[in-house]
Amino acid sequence: MRDGQKAALNLANWHHFMDALKLAGYRSEKMISSGTTIIFSYVLYLIGLRDYGVDRVTMRQTIAEFFFMATLTGRYTNSPETRFESDLSLIRDLPDGTAFLARLRALCTTTLTGDFWTITLPSQLATSASRSPSLFAYQAALIKLDANALYSPLKISAMVDPAVKGTKAALEQHHLFPRGYLEETGINDLKQINQIANFAAVEWPANIKIGKKPPADYVPPLDHAMSADERDRLYGWHALP
Template identity: 75%
Template structure:
């Protein structure tokens, strides 16, 4: 904003005016006011910079706006004027109210209804940039781009794509949509990003794991709420539609909806469960009207549910239980077993909403190399084999050193250019299978990996680590495909935070100044 004050005062004033009006309810006049975001001038500047210069990091933009010559390091007034001309043109599109509100309709199309369902404001700004690139640079029909952005926002919001290291992530996304042939290629590229992110393993393993939280502003919780709206679900134990009850423009003395503990807090405490993180698990909440919530109080599920259940027709009961992810006769289940079962069902409800959103536009990602192809290629800088995930084949026991070995490789790939780790394959390419690790099924092994990455490297990296199980030579093999990470990935090893990089066919540990130098060069 400082450079704008010097070289383009009018542009700075326009940004500040837009931000001010976006925070004030309209009196009937055209206004940027909305219920999703009260943007700051800096956020709208990010949108302008993204559209004009195709950059996400503001720190990298300052040199460009000063007209700095990369070869001489001196400022070039003519180059500066050219860059500001691009900014002026872009800002006109960014602050255009027709563009702004049509874009926000994409969020509604995705099932989102207001600021209370937004976990990342950056996701809104960056999706707006993509929307504007689509209509301005590629001339895409507005109805088409709104649909595509609705899909992309749903994916980005649910996965927390722009929650951690958002600038780095969006820089990478911008690089994927530069210099495409036409609007069709742009649409295809965005849908391909969605398809490669929302794999079968994401729905079956990653999302249920992300739902295992008590965080009130979890992206996965908001995705589930959006899914219920998208699928036109009724409020639990009510004929009212959820979409009609979450209008952000309506404010009463008491919220129309409350998040009801399916297993009430008072009941759980009487049963000896007093940890709020366990009581307030996302999977223990469902939206109900506030009078019903008061009436239920702290009754045991087995006491309050059967009468409500009996009042529904068989058809209504089936639909309500499906949408609200409730197992049959759930009120008689053990609480922990109920949470596990409901998380899986919640993930499938979100998946159903996603498939309803994309309709016939489903894009299949380019198939990754098969296990056979990876084995044939041998170990390289981007491919590594490991016999097991947790079992020492010499002792037959679970061994922390084996865990660490896999984590080192995953972190090394994240810190470099990405790569693929095969579990169940010996160094010489012999397929050993997964039986030595002793997991009862693929889901349990996949969840173990998710928790391992989350606890030892960090949950910010989960969207960048993709797992897939495949049969090869009569044995099961786990493929772990790692993207280039958004920031430096350290592995927790006891009290240490260790840093690994992939170089050649090996994973190498760096320490001291070497880590600082590498991180600065790799992540900026």
């Protein structure tokens, strides 16, 4: 018990584990929708290090993958203790570290199936929830892709850096079809206005400048300022047609 407590409170272990979250693309606490998922992932990280002798670098990569899966799917949101006990039962008494890593990756593979990506996730994205795990996972993916904010030379990863703080968030979610514009056209349902698909990551000055202009007005000048390759890459990152 004391040895386990010592390992859990070891700052070197904790900071290296936190690097796994960054490796998964989660660079800001504002992107975390479940603190429980962090704690349970840390437990698995320590089990890999202490009980199965997995080296730190390999363990960090595997936990990064597992954390992404667990937070995206809300694995430990409902009845978290019961679910975690079930997961623990799957990793007990394995022969070695290789088997342990394989079991964790198998959990990811059997959860993030083809049907998840083509059916479950699209349905989860049809939401106006501002703290949706699927939205945070998308933002994490943009960070992993080293993507720029929409119509910006700045990387999203730099804009969410927790070391940089100001009176206003550097990164904001911009309505592609602004709320004011939609309301003028008769669309007043906030569930429609605030759909995840109607948001893109932008710098806050750009968000203010766009105001309630429709895309037909604000997009052409921004497009003309980029090369065709830059525009295609930007549209790919931000899932624009």
